[in-house]
Amino acid sequence: MEKIQFSSWVCPLPLRSYPTVVMGHGSGGKMMQDLIEHMFKPLFQSSVLDQMGDSAVVAIPTNGAGSTRLAFSTDSFVVNPLIFPGGNIGTLAVHGTVNDLAMSGAQPKFLSVGFILEEGLPMDTLGEIASSLAEACRDAGVEVVTGDTKVVNKGHGDGLYINTAGVGVIPSGVDISPQYAQPGDVILLSGTVGDHGMAIMSVRQGLSFETHILSDSAALHSLVACMLAVSPGIHCLRDATRGGLTAALNELALASQVGFEIEEQLVPVNPAVHSACEMLGLDPFYVANEGKLVAVLPAEVADEVLSAMRDHPLGRDAVQIGRVVADHPGVVLTKTSIGAMRVLDLPAGELLPRIC
Numbered sequence: 001m002e003k004i005q006f007s008s009w010v011c012p013l014p015l016r017s018y019p020t021v022v023m024g025h026g027s028g029g030k031m032m033q034d035l036i037e038h039m040f041k042p043l044f045q046s047s048v049l050d051q052m053g054d055s056a057v058v059a060i061p062t063n064g065a066g067s068t069r070l071a072f073s074t075d076s077f078v079v080n081p082l083i084f085p086g087g088n089i090g091t092l093a094v095h096g097t098v099n100d101l102a103m104s105g106a107q108p109k110f111l112s113v114g115f116i117l118e119e120g121l122p123m124d125t126l127g128e129i130a131s132s133l134a135e136a137c138r139d140a141g142v143e144v145v146t147g148d149t150k151v152v153n154k155g156h157g158d159g160l161y162i163n164t165a166g167v168g169v170i171p172s173g174v175d176i177s178p179q180y181a182q183p184g185d186v187i188l189l190s191g192t193v194g195d196h197g198m199a200i201m202s203v204r205q206g207l208s209f210e211t212h213i214l215s216d217s218a219a220l221h222s223l224v225a226c227m228l229a230v231s232p233g234i235h236c237l238r239d240a241t242r243g244g245l246t247a248a249l250n251e252l253a254l255a256s257q258v259g260f261e262i263e264e265q266l267v268p269v270n271p272a273v274h275s276a277c278e279m280l281g282l283d284p285f286y287v288a289n290e291g292k293l294v295a296v297l298p299a300e301v302a303d304e305v306l307s308a309m310r311d312h313p314l315g316r317d318a319v320q321i322g323r324v325v326a327d328h329p330g331v332v333l334t335k336t337s338i339g340a341m342r343v344l345d346l347p348a349g350e351l352l353p354r355i356c
Helices: 030-043 087-102 123-140 195-205 222-229 244-256 273-279 299-310
Strands: 056-061 067-077 107-118 143-152 160-169 184-188 237-238 259-261 294-295 319-325 332-335 341-343
Touching: 067 087, 087 107, 087 123, 087 160, 087 195, 087 222, 087 237, 107 123, 107 222, 123 143, 123 160, 184 299, 195 273, 222 294, 222 299, 237 244, 244 259, 244 294, 244 332, 299 319
Parallel strands: 107 143, 259 332
Antiparallel strands: 056 067, 067 160, 107 160, 184 294, 184 319, 237 294, 259 319, 332 341
16 A cells, blocks of 8 residues: 555644654644544545534435434543543443534434453453443433444553444434534533543542542433423534533634634632642643533523523533624634633643543
8 A cells, every 4th residue: 555645635734743643632622633634534535524513414314205314423432540530431431422412412312332441451340330331321311232342462451441333313403513603692501611621630640629529421412402492593512521611612613613702700610620720730621521511502592591401400500601703713712800802722732631
């Protein structure tokens, strides 16, 4: 096979600076965006892939007129440690995949699960994680319908990796895409930010706080269903995982080519998370979540949707944090506590590796 040349890729300059893969290429930030935009997208050309949503939306023709729209997503989980406050890699795998489907407005139905096991992993640990995964599926109303198991030599697998794929059904009348944000829309956030990333870091660093930090890992599809019951006209949904709230906002602003403006003081942060971030020199806006979403929707339905979110256990801390504008397309600005405006840019590299 002929050796692939950098010069044949789209705008290869960002990749030339890194002749080998580094941790930042999986960060959810600028380096990962460059890898996807300049290597994977040009190689795997597809109109469906170009949607660049959390899940792909595909239409399956039916016997009669029309079609059934499915959401299809895949994800891999390499979190370290395998078990953390508020969950483990098994529950995270279910929640992460269910949430990717939910961000298209879909009701998740089926999952595949692939286990990559490292030789020497204690059976008790595997049993605990597999049991948690099964329970999370039952709670979310999804079914594992296929799977795979592989074992790698000791020292080559870091205990356990999990790969999943998910399929969900999108209700009629729901049409959500990262490209649909419009000037005049408002931006809603379902709750506090940074909980998952700081729960992971508290275990890694042996940190202790007056309040125990738990991961916010949760399946968000029931919250999304409540929101859509109020208004099926929601334009965009994004769960704020790698890269945190900042990455989610930037991805939507770039996809829609509109400007986002938020108010820093309106974004809720758990006090313990705030303290942990200050101790570690981190910005909670960039720290990962596994149970929070961003919604972009018309201003006229925002109050009603926000009320429905607050009536749901996973949205009780929901707030309106900003608006969509025609100015500065693709750029997210935040108003600080002293009234100044600053750019909330994508993280350049990896702030917290191995958090999902």
